[in-house]
Amino acid sequence: MRGREVHLVAYPERGVSADDFRVVEVEVAAPGPNQVLVRNLWTSVDPGLRLRLAADAPPGYFPPFPLNQAMDGIVTVGEVVESNAAGFAPGDTVWHAAGWREYSVVEAGVPALNGLATLRVLDVSKVPPQAYVGPLGGMGLTAYMGLFEVAGLKQGDVVWVSAAAGAVGSLVAQFAKLNGNRVIGSAGSPEKVAFLLDELGLDAAFDYKERPVAEGLAAAAPEGIDVYFDSVGGEHLEAALGALRHGGRAALCGAISQYEADGPPRGPANLFQATSNELTLRGYRGSNFSDRIGEMQERVGAWLVAGDLVYRETVSEGLESTPLALVSMLAGETIGKTIVHLP
Amino acid sequence: MRGREVHLVAYPERGVSADDFRVVEVEVAAPGPNQVLVRNLWTSVDPGLRLRLAADAPPGYFPPFPLNQAMDGIVTVGEVVESNAAGFAPGDTVWHAAGWREYSVVEAGVPALNGLATLRVLDVSKVPPQAYVGPLGGMGLTAYMGLFEVAGLKQGDVVWVSAAAGAVGSLVAQFAKLNGNRVIGSAGSPEKVAFLLDELGLDAAFDYKERPVAEGLAAAAPEGIDVYFDSVGGEHLEAALGALRHGGRAALCGAISQYEADGPPRGPANLFQATSNELTLRGYRGSNFSDRIGEMQERVGAWLVAGDLVYRETVSEGLESTPLALVSMLAGETIGKTIVHLP
Numbered sequence: 001m002r003g004r005e006v007h008l009v010a011y012p013e014r015g016v017s018a019d020d021f022r023v024v025e026v027e028v029a030a031p032g033p034n035q036v037l038v039r040n041l042w043t044s045v046d047p048g049l050r051l052r053l054a055a056d057a058p059p060g061y062f063p064p065f066p067l068n069q070a071m072d073g074i075v076t077v078g079e080v081v082e083s084n085a086a087g088f089a090p091g092d093t094v095w096h097a098a099g100w101r102e103y104s105v106v107e108a109g110v111p112a113l114n115g116l117a118t119l120r121v122l123d124v125s126k127v128p129p130q131a132y133v134g135p136l137g138g139m140g141l142t143a144y145m146g147l148f149e150v151a152g153l154k155q156g157d158v159v160w161v162s163a164a165a166g167a168v169g170s171l172v173a174q175f176a177k178l179n180g181n182r183v184i185g186s187a188g189s190p191e192k193v194a195f196l197l198d199e200l201g202l203d204a205a206f207d208y209k210e211r212p213v214a215e216g217l218a219a220a221a222p223e224g225i226d227v228y229f230d231s232v233g234g235e236h237l238e239a240a241l242g243a244l245r246h247g248g249r250a251a252l253c254g255a256i257s258q259y260e261a262d263g264p265p266r267g268p269a270n271l272f273q274a275t276s277n278e279l280t281l282r283g284y285r286g287s288n289f290s291d292r293i294g295e296m297q298e299r300v301g302a303w304l305v306a307g308d309l310v311y312r313e314t315v316s317e318g319l320e321s322t323p324l325a326l327v328s329m330l331a332g333e334t335i336g337k338t339i340v341h342l343p
Numbered sequence: 344m345r346g347r348e349v350h351l352v353a354y355p356e357r358g359v360s361a362d363d364f365r366v367v368e369v370e371v372a373a374p375g376p377n378q379v380l381v382r383n384l385w386t387s388v389d390p391g392l393r394l395r396l397a398a399d400a401p402p403g404y405f406p407p408f409p410l411n412q413a414m415d416g417i418v419t420v421g422e423v424v425e426s427n428a429a430g431f432a433p434g435d436t437v438w439h440a441a442g443w444r445e446y447s448v449v450e451a452g453v454p455a456l457n458g459l460a461t462l463r464v465l466d467v468s469k470v471p472p473q474a475y476v477g478p479l480g481g482m483g484l485t486a487y488m489g490l491f492e493v494a495g496l497k498q499g500d501v502v503w504v505s506a507a508a509g510a511v512g513s514l515v516a517q518f519a520k521l522n523g524n525r526v527i528g529s530a531g532s533p534e535k536v537a538f539l540l541d542e543l544g545l546d547a548a549f550d551y552k553e554r555p556v557a558e559g560l561a562a563a564a565p566e567g568i569d570v571y572f573d574s575v576g577g578e579h580l581e582a583a584l585g586a587l588r589h590g591g592r593a594a595l596c597g598a599i600s601q602y603e604a605d606g607p608p609r610g611p612a613n614l615f616q617a618t619s620n621e622l623t624l625r626g627y628r629g630s631n632f633s634d635r636i637g638e639m640q641e642r643v644g645a646w647l648v649a650g651d652l653v654y655r656e657t658v659s660e661g662l663e664s665t666p667l668a669l670v671s672m673l674a675g676e677t678i679g680k681t682i683v684h685l686p
Contacts, residue, residue: 060620267610275624277403281624283617
């Protein structure tokens, strides 16, 4: 049997383009002992992938994607077609990390590169399968752990979420609202700001492209903030340092403003505020909390089933749309979780 | 009775100079009800004072020193001359925060500006009085809390201490050695590096002026570090971010390299390492841990009395030497605690 997969063919010089990828048809091997063959249904498009599209990934991060090979470490949900592994049967919905391809052959029990999507049967009796690429997967874990554990959200905290219309940010913002906090969101278009206010019900929101970030934040949170959720870095982080009150905390999960920036990344010039106001900046990666996935899925799953969470997706159809979906997401053109459906 | 005090007469444009200060002779008021008159013996010269020599102090920090007034918020040790306050008698050694003057009139029970040196009788039976301006005072508290609480020092952690020949750094480095850790120190002259190796017994030390900080650090800690104690900021912090291993922690207590820098302060360009390696950067001020001063004094006092701590001072004689002592310390010319003796 043959199937298609996406290969990276060149490390982009600056901005990623669809030309950096190629869709290749390959022979799909029959599953060996302890392996299953999965027909993939949904594959993920994450900002963090950008960091692996370079010959040198940041030290400590996941390794670069090798050129001209199938891409590993991307959460994907599919249906078991054939199984030689105990506990997996044809028709089971599973997740794994062998993404951006139509069929994957996955060995049971081998930890996924991202620590998260090790081959597992998913319960899709109450939620659609693609929820596991979003709120019940890595996005949910990153949001949940970042807010409740890394930032240590407390009652009464005023929370600012950057990229709040994005996959992780929209979850963080809603989790904080469900916890009873005042939540400010920022995003990069009037349409996104309307989404934050009208659909997510945030207390305030601003468009960071309309004026300097610090000004938008000051208008939305004149008294300052206690928690900042950072997926953006750069000017956003600087604005947060200026607004965080004594004892404030920032959870640093990404720096999308810096991934394709000209020149060296910009460090916050006002980092001394950390000392002055006794702030904590804590970087983390959701995947490193994979031992808490069960707890997250239970709590977030209950919110989902109860209809307490707005879950927006930007869906592309077909494997060949995957590279453009990434380009579009990095350009800030998508809302919610960017995801590719494999028909 | 008359006594002299130091006034700030101008906020320095760039580097501090002794000309920014004036020594003024004033009438010393007789102590009122609940007040004591103290003849000061030792007054402190701290890097953090630099931040208050500006019309705008960093938000959240102590306020600027007003011009043409006695300076408040500087830990000082002296002897009670006259007392109208219960619990204080002539001859008692006390500390208070009404520094940089020969005589202070201090009201009992009024919290000091820095939260720390509220008027209190000191036990000088086993340590010299000036220990309370150093290891048993704010310097000790900053070092102790920064290392054990803020950075959460653990067995096996490799520790890098910047400004390790300074008042706080030399304590941090020794506390970590007493805890059994491998400790690397950096400082800005061959003489200081010799002090770190020969007198403090650190495992490795380097002169950050000899080559780029990151290179010196890599040579001293080829396997990386787990804890970074930052009093310097700038290039030092950037080097630490590049060397901190997964889960590493940085305690940010100051940024002396930035206080008199040209242009805006330099934020670390590699701050994304915090996310990549799940690092925690936590800013703090020792004085905000004043509720733990008793615990610190007990533990550090025991080390002092046992002779386990090397305690170096750079002593200036006479109130009029105070401004130059500050200039000299900011220029990196002093070793250990910079302190002024009032004869």
